[in-house]
Amino acid sequence: MSSATSVRAVNRWASRIIPAILASCIGFATYVVSKRICVNYYLRYRDRPGTAIPLLVLLFASLLLVICTYTRLILVIVYDPGLVPREQTAAPVKESGRSNVRQRQDDIEAQRYDGGRDNDPNSPGLERFYSKDVFVCENDGLPRWCSSCRIWKPDRVHHSSEIDRCVRKMDHYCPWVGGIISENSFKFFVQFVTYTTAFCIVCLVASVLCFRDRTRNQLPIDGFVIAVIALASFFGLFTFGMTTLSIRYIFLNLTNVEDLRQKSTVHQLAIRVPLDTEPGPQYYLLSYPLPEPALGLKNQPSSSGETAANARDSLASRTFAVVKTQLGENPWNLGPYRNWVSVMGTNILDWVLPIRHSPCVAAETNTSFYEMGPLYDELRTRYSLPSLSVEVREAVTEMGAVR
Incomplete structure (x- = not known):
């Protein structure tokens, strides 16, 4: 099945x-x-x-x-x-009253998952987001969380109530083809x-x-x-x-x-900025990795090895400005032709023959989960966000010195 x-x-x-x-x-x-x-x-x-x-x-x-x-x-x-892999250690709960689907206790794929957001600063999967330059986030700058699958939801992932799973670029559930239509x-x-x-x-x-x-x-x-x-x-x-x-x-x-949601949707994006960026009137800042709870170890001496490790950790720190798009703006709109190529392929044979997957299936990069359109640069200008180019060059030089 x-x-x-x-x-x-x-x-x-x-x-x-x-x-x-x-x-x-x-x-x-x-x-x-x-x-x-x-x-x-x-x-x-x-x-x-x-x-x-x-x-x-x-x-x-x-x-x-x-x-x-x-x-x-x-x-x-x-x-x-x-489908996006979900947390296998999440605790299954009984089906809510909204559905009368009977769940088999021994079938983890058929059971629902629930629970609040993972508040661990080292939550598994979180580093996948702050290692990028931009991602979709909530009001507090953290990625979107799926309480059913118990995962941080990558950009353009939708949780389907039809199959009770998170799906990448879900379009619809189609009984004519017997399943979910996704990227x-x-x-x-x-x-x-x-x-x-x-x-x-x-x-x-x-x-x-x-x-x-x-x-x-x-x-x-x-x-x-x-x-x-x-x-x-x-x-x-x-x-x-x-x-x-x-x-x-x-x-x-x-x-x-x-x-269906575009006309009423405002996307919230965490956009990477230099570490020394000051908060602005239209956005606030959040730094990753998230701070650890106080452990009472600040006064303990550290060895030179620990100092080097802390230096490397500090270089891994990233600061993000949390900004909003205007109503109905689509951050992933690349223009008609590039949009077409991202789904149908780069040549006519790809367009007419059902052989290769869409290029967008492998679109995740160090910059974003999916290629961003001109709106990404426009948002940097709109909110007067400083460029990353100088910081990136300095970080590479410092990392080499620490090593």
């Missing part, structure tokens, strides 16, 4: 049944268009190979792409759904709905042409053709809407979850 399985029994069953229904509809449409329309009607009865052959080529070309993208999508959803699978999902739209268009065109030709020649109406017209129209409109919506998300560098 996939680690991204829904915690709701109804949705689990829907995720198993709906793909089978979808496959049945595609198989039925392929049979009607290829056998009854192209072969039986246009080739044998009407002797019009010029109509039948192009339709067959388009039909099976689009069908092959649908099958390839759907298979790739399912494999990613099952084996690499884009790992979004590219393949877009390709799948695009090629399914193309398949539906081919089926619709072939069926309408056959229906019109039979009507003009006063031939009996084939009920199978009518059924394909209905199916192709329904699924075609649905997948076309999903395609256009998904492409819009790509060009804006948003997910479905982010888009």
Whole structure:
């Protein structure tokens, strides 16, 4: 069973049944268009190979792409759904009254987690944030905390109540493909709905042409053709809407979850500044690593080795200014083309073939979890934050001297 399985029994069953229904509809449409329309009607009865052959080529070309993208999508959803590892030592608690899902006591993947934020200054995973130059934070400058998974949430991570897990760049839970659509699978999902739209268009065109030709020649109406017209129209409109919506998300560098909240969202960012930066009227400062609780050891003498270690620790210290974006601003908007490339790939083959993952899957750097757009530099200017270049050079020189 996939680690991204829904915690709701109804949705689990829907995720198993709906793909089978979808496959049945595609198989039925392929049979009607290829056998009854192209072969039986246009080739044998009407002797019009010029109509039948192009339709067959388009039909099976689009069908092959649908099958390839759907298979790739399912494999990613099952084996690499884009979940953030959660704290395995967190204590499981009983399901709240908001859900009647029965939890198995011996199944850690099916149990809920709860609890307050980890207040340990050396909390596992915290260093992953302050080793960067910018990250999304709360009002106190600490990263966002997920009390269910008991982890510090990286940028653009959303906790899905559907599967009770934190997901990287979660878009939505899709019963049509049986799982969660995230940064790992979004590219393949877009390709799948695009090629399914193309398949539906081919089926619709072939069926309408056959229906019109039979009507003009006063031939009996084939009920199978009518059924394909209905199916192709329904699924075609649905997948076309999903395609256009998904492409819009790509060009804006948003997910479905982010888009729903964008107009009412103000992002809070911790931006690294030089250690000697003074607090400003529009922001406050926070230094990492967080201070340890007083241990009463200040008056004890230290050896030269401890002095060197303390010097190295001081060089690891970083100061961050906590600032806010304006309402609706998107820190990760790189511009339409770069947004597109970050999801779909760097060349046309990546755009059309479901082979390689999106470049954004491996986008984490020492600067940020995801590449920041022009807004990052604009915020530095807006809040008059000093540059890091001088401090970084001095830190490298001092670190070499300490060693």
